[in-house]
Amino acid sequence: MKTLVLGSGGQLGLSLAETAPSTVGFVGAGISPLDITERAELLNVCRELRPAVIINAAAYTAVDKAESDIEAATAVNVDGAANAAAAALEIGARLIHISTDYVFDGKASRPYPVGAETNPINVYGRTKRAGELAVLEAMPGRAVVVRTAWLYSRNGANFVKTMLRLMAERDSLSVVADQRGTPTWADSLASAIWAFVAAPKLAGIFHWTDGGDCTWHDFAVAIQAEALSLGLLQREIPILAVTTDKYPTAAPRPGYTVMDCSGTWAVLDRRPNPWRENLRRMLEGMVS
Numbered sequence: 001m002k003t004l005v006l007g008s009g010g011q012l013g014l015s016l017a018e019t020a021p022s023t024v025g026f027v028g029a030g031i032s033p034l035d036i037t038e039r040a041e042l043l044n045v046c047r048e049l050r051p052a053v054i055i056n057a058a059a060y061t062a063v064d065k066a067e068s069d070i071e072a073a074t075a076v077n078v079d080g081a082a083n084a085a086a087a088a089l090e091i092g093a094r095l096i097h098i099s100t101d102y103v104f105d106g107k108a109s110r111p112y113p114v115g116a117e118t119n120p121i122n123v124y125g126r127t128k129r130a131g132e133l134a135v136l137e138a139m140p141g142r143a144v145v146v147r148t149a150w151l152y153s154r155n156g157a158n159f160v161k162t163m164l165r166l167m168a169e170r171d172s173l174s175v176v177a178d179q180r181g182t183p184t185w186a187d188s189l190a191s192a193i194w195a196f197v198a199a200p201k202l203a204g205i206f207h208w209t210d211g212g213d214c215t216w217h218d219f220a221v222a223i224q225a226e227a228l229s230l231g232l233l234q235r236e237i238p239i240l241a242v243t244t245d246k247y248p249t250a251a252p253r254p255g256y257t258v259m260d261c262s263g264t265w266a267v268l269d270r271r272p273n274p275w276r277e278n279l280r281r282m283l284e285g286m287v288s
Helices: 011-019 039-049 070-091 123-138 159-169 186-197 216-230 262-268 275-287
Strands: 002-006 025-029 053-056 094-100 143-148 173-176 204-207 239-242
Touching (some): 002 011, 011 186, 039 070, 094 123, 123 143, 123 204, 143 186, 159 173, 159 216, 173 216, 186 275, 216 239
Parallel strands (some): 002 025, 002 053, 053 094, 094 143, 143 204, 173 239
16 A cells, blocks of 8 residues: 655654555655645645555644744645645545644643644644644545654654753753653554554544653653663763743643543554653664
8 A cells, every 4th residue: 555654754754664564655755855835746746656645744843933933834734734635635545644732722631532622822733733624624534633742753853862962961951840741652653653544444533642641851750760771871960840930932832731542542453552661662772
């Protein structure tokens, strides 16, 4: 089954390439060779390749930069999503579109179900929600939207790699402890996406993260502990817990974005590993 992955040069795209089943004819399209904001270019590529499935893993994910770069964030996250849907419609392909926990405002105190009201509080979240709507309105009953959270891998820029660098460079770190969500290994998400590819009757919005939840501070503490045990770090440093107001950012962050993934577990007949277990597995891959 030929599958075109948009954004194949990102951390999720690379994980999709590394985990692709043998039954999939994987075709990658990164931002350099294929710009999803150019509808005509995307349509021409899809007409030529004729994939059965398009996975849109391309996104503008610089959360703080998006606050002052609204046009670029909109072009990728909204217009690009609409272009992917238009291309899928024209060639009769399925579309699997990747979205985010930041479509929620973070005011909940229990995991967000798929049907929970969305109310994004920053430009990144608003553009991703608008991208969801563009896809679902263009392909009702045919598209899959997968929301995920706190994605990391050994590729690209992400919280885990940033923490490892800072822990090696600094004598202490301060990390926010009043924002709660679920770290998700890109390989875990990729595996779930391939399960969606193999289930052509599924459509609508789904949530997928690794198991459990934590704060960014909890996550940083776990990263240091696991990295020390694997020899990726040579010394332990203090990691101080601070509140969000002590760490101002250009974009406001939701305080709680844990998502209820039970519906996805049921339809895919699979459950993720706990987030810390997957963190260790990823870090082990950086050692070997």
